[in-house]
Amino acid sequence: MSSSADSEKIQVFVRCRGRNAKETSTKSAVVVQVNNDIGNEVVLNPSDELGVSAQLNSKIYQFDKVFGPITDQRAIFQGVASPLFDEFLKGYNCTLLVYGMTSSGKTYTMTGECSTLENEIQSIGDRSGIIPRVLVKLFDVLNDAGQKGDFIVKCSFLELYNEELKDLLAEDSNKKLRIFDQKNEASNSPTTPGNKSSIYIQNLEEVILKNADHGLRTLYKGLKLRQVAATKMNDVSSRSHTIFTITLFKQNHDTGELFRISKMNLVDLAGSENISRSGALYQRAKEAGSINQSLLTLGRVINLLVDKTQQHIPYRESKLTRLLQDSLGGRTKTCLIATISPARINYEETQSTLEYANKAKSIQNKPQIGSSVTKEFLVKELSSELSRVKADLQANRSKEGVFIDHDNYRDLMKDIQEYKTEIEESTRSHDIVRKQNDSLRAQLSAAENLVNDQLTVINTLNSTVEGLHNKIDLQKENEQNLMISSSKFKDIVNKMNQNLLTFKVYENQTKETVLDVIENSFHVMTEKILETIKTSSNNANVDEDLKKIEQSQHEMVSIFQEKIFQAHENAAKSVAITLPQSVSEFGSSFKALEDTLKSLIDDLNASFSNLSRENNEFKSAVNDNLFKNHDDILEAAILETNKKIEMDTNVILNQFVDILRDNNVKQQKLIHDEVNAMMSNIIHAERSHLDSARLKWDNLTRDTINICDSRIEKGRIEHNKEVKNLLTKWKDLSVSVFNSAKSQEDELKDISTIAKTFVNDKNIGSIGKTIRGKFSEINQMNSNLTDTLRSTKAGIESVGEKLGTDVLKTHGTSDIGSTKINEILDEIETEQTQIKKNLLPTGKTPRRVDSMKISSKLNNYNNFNVQKSPPKFHLIGQRFNSTNGEEKENSIGQSKRKASNESTIDNINKFQRVSNESRIPKRRFR
Numbered sequence: 001m002s003s004s005a006d007s008e009k010i011q012v013f014v015r016c017r018g019r020n021a022k023e024t025s026t027k028s029a030v031v032v033q034v035n036n037d038i039g040n041e042v043v044l045n046p047s048d049e050l051g052v053s054a055q056l057n058s059k060i061y062q063f064d065k066v067f068g069p070i071t072d073q074r075a076i077f078q079g080v081a082s083p084l085f086d087e088f089l090k091g092y093n094c095t096l097l098v099y100g101m102t103s104s105g106k107t108y109t110m111t112g113e114c115s116t117l118e119n120e121i122q123s124i125g126d127r128s129g130i131i132p133r134v135l136v137k138l139f140d141v142l143n144d145a146g147q148k149g150d151f152i153v154k155c156s157f158l159e160l161y162n163e164e165l166k167d168l169l170a171e172d173s174n175k176k177l178r179i180f181d182q183k184n185e186a187s188n189s190p191t192t193p194g195n196k197s198s199i200y201i202q203n204l205e206e207v208i209l210k211n212a213d214h215g216l217r218t219l220y221k222g223l224k225l226r227q228v229a230a231t232k233m234n235d236v237s238s239r240s241h242t243i244f245t246i247t248l249f250k251q252n253h254d255t256g257e258l259f260r261i262s263k264m265n266l267v268d269l270a271g272s273e274n275i276s277r278s279g280a281l282y283q284r285a286k287e288a289g290s291i292n293q294s295l296l297t298l299g300r301v302i303n304l305l306v307d308k309t310q311q312h313i314p315y316r317e318s319k320l321t322r323l324l325q326d327s328l329g330g331r332t333k334t335c336l337i338a339t340i341s342p343a344r345i346n347y348e349e350t351q352s353t354l355e356y357a358n359k360a361k362s363i364q365n366k367p368q369i370g371s372s373v374t375k376e377f378l379v380k381e382l383s384s385e386l387s388r389v390k391a392d393l394q395a396n397r398s399k400e401g402v403f404i405d406h407d408n409y410r411d412l413m414k415d416i417q418e419y420k421t422e423i424e425e426s427t428r429s430h431d432i433v434r435k436q437n438d439s440l441r442a443q444l445s446a447a448e449n450l451v452n453d454q455l456t457v458i459n460t461l462n463s464t465v466e467g468l469h470n471k472i473d474l475q476k477e478n479e480q481n482l483m484i485s486s487s488k489f490k491d492i493v494n495k496m497n498q499n500l501l502t503f504k505v506y507e508n509q510t511k512e513t514v515l516d517v518i519e520n521s522f523h524v525m526t527e528k529i530l531e532t533i534k535t536s537s538n539n540a541n542v543d544e545d546l547k548k549i550e551q552s553q554h555e556m557v558s559i560f561q562e563k564i565f566q567a568h569e570n571a572a573k574s575v576a577i578t579l580p581q582s583v584s585e586f587g588s589s590f591k592a593l594e595d596t597l598k599s600l601i602d603d604l605n606a607s608f609s610n611l612s613r614e615n616n617e618f619k620s621a622v623n624d625n626l627f628k629n630h631d632d633i634l635e636a637a638i639l640e641t642n643k644k645i646e647m648d649t650n651v652i653l654n655q656f657v658d659i660l661r662d663n664n665v666k667q668q669k670l671i672h673d674e675v676n677a678m679m680s681n682i683i684h685a686e687r688s689h690l691d692s693a694r695l696k697w698d699n700l701t702r703d704t705i706n707i708c709d710s711r712i713e714k715g716r717i718e719h720n721k722e723v724k725n726l727l728t729k730w731k732d733l734s735v736s737v738f739n740s741a742k743s744q745e746d747e748l749k750d751i752s753t754i755a756k757t758f759v760n761d762k763n764i765g766s767i768g769k770t771i772r773g774k775f776s777e778i779n780q781m782n783s784n785l786t787d788t789l790r791s792t793k794a795g796i797e798s799v800g801e802k803l804g805t806d807v808l809k810t811h812g813t814s815d816i817g818s819t820k821i822n823e824i825l826d827e828i829e830t831e832q833t834q835i836k837k838n839l840l841p842t843g844k845t846p847r848r849v850d851s852m853k854i855s856s857k858l859n860n861y862n863n864f865n866v867q868k869s870p871p872k873f874h875l876i877g878q879r880f881n882s883t884n885g886e887e888k889e890n891s892i893g894q895s896k897r898k899a900s901n902e903s904t905i906d907n908i909n910k911f912q913r914v915s916n917e918s919r920i921p922k923r924r925f926r
């Protein structure tokens with residue numbers, strides 16, 4: 001499935017823009033020399049020199065291509081991205097990175113200048129960068145008539161800021177992105193050859209692109225999100241990295257069923273500038289530090305990749321290097337564009353960028369054709385994506401409140417659980433930090449105590465030093481005395497030297513005198529002598545002359561001796577006079593010097609013994625006092641610190657809770673708004689679907705109602721007719737009941753008369769007893785009859801109720817039957833009372849009653865009731881009442897009435913039976 005290739009170095013390009021407004025306004029000289037258009041060399045010369053010395057000072061870098069200030073966006077695409085794009089189409093994974101300091105043109109190169117307003121997005125323009133051009137070219141090529149086979153294009157867009165990943169295409173910005181290593185095993189998936197690990201980003205939104213326009217819109221949507229973040233957080237763009245990834249699933253011509261997967265990562269790295277130069281303050285420095293961490297790790301990774309002896313490459317030390325792992329020393333075809341500024345003010349950054357790029361030239365990759373998937377696999381993947389979306393949609397349609405499908409809900413809950421774990425972990429690390437803080441604070445307070453103690457010692461030492469200073473002053477005084485003494489001593493020595501000089505003068509004078517004596521006196525004398533000798537040579541008396549000479553010699557020597565002696569004596573005298581004085585002066589000076597030295601030594605000794613005493617005291621103070629008896633202070637300080645920290649923690653936790661709550665409210669509002677919008681869309685769509693069906697339904701309902709209405713109207717008329725008939729019948733019935741009641745009344749009267757006669761008849765005494773017994777039975781029958789009549793009355797009343805007063809009123813009828821029966825009942829009751837009265841108080845045999853007569857009358861009445869069951873009728877106005885209900889009602893009414901009639905017949909039969917048993921010869925009394 002994959003074709004292995006030899007290793008190849010990653011390609012490195014440089015793009016040097018022209019000076020920007022800031023650089024020209026500050027008159028920053030050009031220190032970068034490149035071909036105006038395309039070349040291979042960058043010469044960096046920071047000095048102002050020209051000619052040979054400039055050549056000596058400059059540094060030359062060689063790259064695959066170097067683009068000068070006049071190179072336009074199209075040329076960059078042609079020169080760098082297009083060859084890489086061809087590889088991407090062949091199935092290679094490709095990565096293109098732009099690297100450089102802020103404002104050097106990274107984003108301009110990668111994305112270009114474009115409007116993010118949706119209605120302004122048409123196609124690419126002169127200033128469009130690499131990504132839009134790749135998207136347009138990709139769909140041009142794929143839709144080209146010559147190209148065979150299906151394809152699917154997906155894209156994702158993520159930002160790495162402060163070591164946090166952010167999905168620039170996600171609707172739900174709360175989903176956290178995580179990087180996982182994914183082991184692709186050949187047996188599990190047909191997608192990847194061999195056992196290789198790749199990176200998988202959980203929750204990263206991948207948009208399936210329909211066409212180039214859709215691709216551009218998706219890109220600009222992400223850029224817009226990035227812009228919003230950039231305006232909120234100053235300068236995010238220069239400190240964040242973005243990766244726009246295009247994934248292509250392309251049908252393989254040869255294998256047909258297989259789709260080759262290749263990815264193209266287009267990476268805009270964060271500004272590589274030195275944060276100290278950007279003047280970043282603490283917080284920003286922290287953030288920038290993290291960005292530099294990524295770039296630093298990237299640099300380290302590049303260095304180690306270049307150094308062939310290195311086995312371990314620290315890809316995992318930053319998210320950026322983890323994401324780019326396969327692009328650096330991996331299986332991807334990689335290009336790097338280093339963007340630089342030509343101006344002197346950016347010299348250092350430019351140099352560092354060039355060094356970086358120069359290193360990157362040596363990185364070796366082993367590009368391999370990417371993996372493939374089967375058509376089924378792809379369809380399965382797309383269907384699962386589709387079903388996920390459908391499930392969400394379904395959930396949205398069918399629920400109120402929560403609009404999320406189960407799987408997504410589970411994912412969400414998993415995320416929440418992970419957040420919880422993270423919070424727990426941070427709480428734990430917070431506790432650890434707090435403990436460390438506690439111990440540090442304890443150490444601090446101990447150190448403070450130590451400092452206090454030491455301050456006391458220092459104060460003591462200060463006073464000691466003060467004493468020592470005094471002593472030094474004294475010593476200085478002594479030294480001055482010593483100086484005075486020594487200068488006196490010098491004077492004496494000078495004097496002695498003078499004396500010696502005087503002595504020498506005397507000596508010289510003596511010498512001169514001697515020479516004078518010898519040269520003058522002696523010579524004169526000798527000449528005199530010689531003259532004398534010459535004059536006296538004729539003189540024979542030589543001896544005498546010699547004697548004379550000798551004598552004069554002697555005289556001369558004695559004069560000479562005397563003169564010498566005199567001179568010596570003078571000198572000795574002068575020395576003898578001055579020397580003792582000088583010696584005595586020297587002696588006294590020496591004595592003074594000795595005294596001064598002695599007092600100096602004494603003072604020094606005293607100082608040293610003082611110092612030693614102080615030192616001993618300091619030592620004992622340190623030994624005895626330091627780190628002792630501070631437990632209480634320490635404990636109180638610890639308690640106090642703990643309290644403060646606890647308060648701080650609570651404040652932080654409360655703030656955290658508030659933030660969570662606010663966030664929750666925001667999210668709820670967001671969900672609510674989203675759902676509302678979505679629901680109104682869905683409702684709108686459903687309504688338009690339903691409109692035609694509703695119209696149909698409305699027409700049908702209207703027709704049905706009209707039909708029903710006409711039928712009901714017809715029924716109502718028939719019913720009214722029936723009711724009228726019924727009422728007529730009812731009137732007849734009432735009249736016949738009235739008549740029968742009347743005849744019963746008459747009969748009862750007869751019975752009463754007969755009873756009276758019967759009671760007064762004396763012949764019946766013998767059977768009186770039996771009859772009395774039977775009479776009580778008749779009595780019972782009578783009361784039964786009364787009950788029966790009552791139930792009949794209730795029946796009639798219920799019929800009346802059923803008919804409705806309105807109907808009765810409309811047809812001018814009254815409750816004749818029921819009134820009549822009441823009257824009959826009353827009469828029967830009166831009659832009974834009368835019979836009882838007649839029978840019981842007198843104790844006489846009751847009069848014979850024509851029970852047959854009574855019985856037949858009652859029978860007539862009851863038979864009439866049974867035959868005339870109440871008429872059926874329908875309640876008007878209850879259009880939709882079920883006929884079953886009516887039937888049920890009627891059948892209950894009928895059965896009730898039937899039961900009541902049956903009991904009446906029963907009673908009458910009993911009555912008849914009793915009457916027959918007690919039958920006596922019929923006699924009529926008048």
Ligand SMILES: Nc1ncnc2c1ncn2[C@@H]1O[C@H](COP(=O)(O)OP(=O)(O)OP(=O)(O)O)[C@@H](O)[C@H]1O
Nearest residue numbers: 017101102103104105106107108109237238270271
């Ligand atoms: N080659 C170029 N031709 C014309 N204009 C350019 C060129 N390079 C950069 N620019 C302009 O310079 C400005 C800064 O460039 P850009 O935003 O691309 O820098 P950047 O390196 O991405 O900076 P940052 O790291 O801060 O995001 C933009 O206005 C851009 O249009």
